[in-house]
């Protein structure tokens with residue numbers, strides 16, 4: 518794979534740990550976890566890897582500030598605000614939600630980084646983002662737009678490089694399972710697997726999109742990422758493994774399955790998941806194990822994508838102690 522410019526912001530390789538107590542409790546395959554919740558940069562998560570390459574792209578464009586958008590509890594926005602400060606830049610976040618006098622969890626951290634926050638209604642997000650970009654540009658601030666979820670080919674490439682990192686760690690899992698949403702993580706892993714001729718099956722548990730939409734998005738992003746890295750593969754939606762059976766009450770609505778999965782990981786392994794992404798992906802993993810989807814002799818790597826600061830938002834905190 519062609520090497521892209523990178524600015525180091527985090528800690529890689531991230532550790533891999535076995536989950537023996539959880540594997541035994543579920544009576545299923547051997548479970549391991551790849552700790553991308555420990556990538557660093559303001560509590561870590563999968564956006565750290567992406568931002569290392571996006572930051573280098575921003576610097577190459579002589580950016581004067583970063584702009585991005587997301588949900589109220591966006592991990593991507595929190596980490597982009599932190600990355601901006603590491604680069605000595607300002608950051609503007611377009612957040613879907615209402616101004617609050619009681620900022621919690623990720624929003625609180627956005628404010629601690631002194632990011633400028635522009636609150637929008639969901640249907641206005643893309644329009645406001647364009648307007649904000651145009652206004653900063655007109656004011657000579659040299660804004661650089663970090664894509665939604667960091668999921669451009671440049672951001673996704675970070676996860677292509679994570680496959681050789683995994684190979685060096687001497688674990689050749691039968692499956693990799695993780696939370697998939699804007700698709701950059703999955704697209705990157707799929708390209709990395711193709712480039713390293715890995716036989717590991719890469720299964721994204723959809724957090725918020727129907728299977729067809731997510732598989733199409735991942736396939737086209739993977740094809741673009743492969744082109745960027747000089748990997749001669751094209752990807753079709755049918756090549757992409759997506760499971761969208763665990764959408765529950767919708768994006769960021771934690772239900773019983775997520776709650777149970779978070780408690781299982783916490784109580785068997787002392788490991789924290791998050792209520793929006795990894796909790797949902799783990800709920801899917803647990804259900805698939807109970808249904809006998811995996812073989813008992815399989816090795817399954819749960820790729821932890823971070824998000825744990827959201828555990829401290831009131832909405833989730835109270836429900837998790839139920």
Ligand SMILES: *Cc1c(COP(=O)(O)O)cnc(C)c1O
Pocket residue numbers: 562563564592593666668696697698699700701702703791794795822823824825
């Ligand atoms: C953004 C995010 C994801 C989804 O990753 P994509 O690359 O957008 O699919 C998963 N987990 C956490 C914790 C995230 O913040």
